[in-house]
Amino acid sequence: MTFPETDRERTWAAGVGAAVLALVGGSLLFYDTVYGGFVWHYFWGPVYADAHGAACAAWNGGSPVLLDSAVQCASATEPVAYPGYTLVSEVGYMVTLIVMLSGVVFLLDRLNVGENRRLLFALLPFMFFGGALRVVEDANDALGGSAVPYPWNSFIISPLIYFTVFFLAVGALVLAVWIARRDYTDDYYRPLAAIGSAVLAASLAYLGYLAATTDRVHFLPVFTVLTIGIATVLAVAVYKGADAFAPEINYGTGLAGAVVIWGHAVDGVSNVIGLDWGAELGYPNGDLVPKHPVNSAVVDLTQQYVPQSITAVIGDAWGFLLLKLVAATFVVWLFNDELYEENPRFAVLLLVAVLAVGLGPGTRDMLRATFGI
Template sequence: MTFPETERERLWTALVGGAAAVLVLGSLLLPDLVYARFVWQYFWGPVYADAHGAQCVAWANGAQQLGATWNACSQYAGPVAHPGYTLVSEVGYAVTLVGLLSGVVFLVDRLDIGDDFGLLWALSPFLFFGGALRVVEDADNALAGTGAASIEYPLNALFISPVIYFTVFAVTVVALVAAVSLARRGVVDRYEYPLVAAGGGLFALCIAYLVYLAATTAQVSLHPVFTVLTVAFSALCTGGLWWVTERFWPEVNAGTGYAGAFVVFAHAVDGVANVIALDWAQELGLPSDLYPKHPVNQFVVDVTGRFQPAWVTQRIGDAWPFLGVKLVAALLVVWLFNDEMYEENPRYTVLLIVAVAAVGLGPGTRDMLRATFGV
């Protein structure tokens, strides 16, 4: 059965196609400016460096030169990229996320699903799966020096941020369409059941593989205390904020209910995992504390270290304000999702909540599991 294309879909296709055309034509006509100093430096270069386990990569007249240290690439005249995120790349990913989200709205409209929060709960295992899949690549990267790595370049690029977002997105869409198809054919009562099973199964496979590596290699180790503490403190933060808002500011939760609490929990996981991994990893059994992976994390740590007394930093660390930032931001976002917004466009509202939760739970799960498996 075919569906006529709507005006909104044609507009979305034109905007996405136009943006892609600008980047392609700009890269062809102005390769040094558009490709090397924008696309490569902020988007592909970091992936390339991460995929090869390097600390930097330099664009040396088109030849990508890897470096073992952050300063090793400074000898080259061209742009230099490092693994991880920058403010420019994060803005680019945010714009891309909004575009993809709009496309998914058209998909759920065609499938006639997603007008309630059942879609959020059905997709929630995929949010955990995305973070766990990234840690699989982290673990494989830790094994690279031993010759035991099983995911080589260019395949490992599929599991590195931001490419992994598209990988998980594609897997999720395939699982969603398959689940809806099973429900329409009467194989299952509701599409949510096989969708949850698929996401939960993929997450379990990642964890099982990481446990196997921890049992069979010296580069990966198991420290379940990080997961226990992260989940426990995140649940405490979420429960405490739920009680406070329900008692003194009930309009915060009026438009989302428990879905809003899940969003707060997702960002609490990100905040708590960062605090524990950045400041308490050594005390909990790792050889050293981990380091920030995002510019916002690094900014918060730098500012706190600059203004907080040294004796306070020595006792409680300098990453703790990041948890407060995440919780306040999550509450403000949840507050924006009022009843009127849901009534006007329920599917877009539900998908937007899924996206907001993913922005917290994906990176948070990765940081939690990086510490849990010592990678």
């Protein structure tokens, strides 16, 4: 059965095509400025440096050079790309995420699925899987890159790992719908969750194998126990508190909103535990360091404005946890009944995306500490 293309789909395809054409055309016509100064500097360069375990990569007129020390990076001629995110790249990925979600809405319309919040729960294993897969790459770095060599390791490095997990999840969704419509199961949620659980289990089993057979990967379950336990207590407190004092916050999402708050609590708690208490809990390299511009900025502001006598006792990463809880609660409040009734599929996908950008990085930080990488 074929479906006619809608005006919305044509507009989306034209917009995506125009953006791709502008980037490709600009990169060809103005190679150093558009590709080197923008695409490479903010998007591919950080991945390239991270994939090779370098401190940074210098553009060097189109022949990138990997540098191994902060001194070399500081003296290199711009543009210089550092592993991780920048504010420019985070905005770029956010826009890309919204555009891709719009495309998935069209797919869900074609499949006539995705309007129920059960989809969020079915996709939970994939969010844990994304964090676990990123830790597989961390382990690969710790072992000298022998297991997953370049360029294949690029696909499990942030941010490309988000696209890897995204396409795996979309493929699993299509397969799960096919299974359900062949009457092998009553719905597509269970096979979708089962596929996600299987790839998550495989990633954790591999990390467990490395912990048992190498001296570069360890097993420190206290980080996972504390992160999940504290995040659960905080999420329940926030959700129940909203029910008691501002019930309109939870009207549009119900239990799904509690899961979103919990996912971001995991991100915040994993940062507090890893950054402030890593050494005390046995992390072999001392305290972890912030990996994203936002939590790095929060830590810097805390160190600048909160007396050292206080941060010496309670740490300096707790501000990020508070920010995550407030932001997640605010976003949940925005999901009112009107938004859900107007476009339920897009509303559900937005909830999935909001949860993923918290739970994915949070799982990565939690498991990185758990396996001492």
